[in-house]
Amino acid sequence: DAGVTQSPTHLIKTRGQQVTLRCSPKSGHDTVSWYQQALGQGPQFIFQYYEEEERQRGNFPDRFSGHQFPNYSSELNVNALLLGDSALYLCASSFGNTIYFGEGSWLTVV
C-alpha cells in the first residue's frame, strides 16, 4: 500500500509564475491537508479538502488555491509567485484520527 505521494519533488520557478503541486493520498484516506514549511520553521496549515470542498483554510492569501478530485487526490496552485513562497510544501492525508505526510515538494522561487 503506497503512502502519500507528492509530485514534483523539486522545482524552480521565477517570480510571477504559477505552480501546481500534486498529492495522492494514502489509500482509503478521504481528507487532504496542505502545509507550507519555510526553512528552519515548523509547517504552517494552508487548507484542507474533504469531499472535494475546501473545508477550512489557514492564514494564506487567495494566491493559494486548491482542488480535490473524486479519487481524493489533490492539487495546490500558487499564482503570482513571490520569493517568500520558497518552501517545502507538505501534503497530509487523514482518515479519522490517523494522519500521514508525504515527502513534500521543494519549491524554489528565483
Add this chain to the structure above:
Amino acid sequence: GIQVEQSPPDLILQEGANSTLRCNFSDSVNNLQWFHQNPWGQLINLFYIPSGTKQNGRLSATTVATERYSLLYISSSQTTDSGVYFCAVEVDSWGKLQFGAGTQVVVTP
C-alpha cells in the same frame, strides 16, 4: 490562535546519551502529536498522545494536558535519531495541526 513552544531549539548528543524535549501549548487541545522529520523532509508520526504516557522502543512521551505540556524522551540515542522533532497540536475536530518550531537534534558517534 494556540501557541506551541518547543525547547530546546537545538540539541547535540553523543551516541548513547538520553535527552528530553519539551512542548508547551497555550490552550486546551483535542490531541497532541510528536513527529520526526528526516533530512529529506518527510514527517513521520511518533506518538498520538493527548494525555498520559506512551512508549515505543527507545522513545517515550508524556502529556500532562491539565498543565499544557508534553515531553518526548529519547533514551540511548543513536545517530539515526538525528533530525528535527516537532510537536503539533490538533486545534479542531477536523485535525488541523498547529506545529511548534521544532527541536533540531544531532547525535554524534
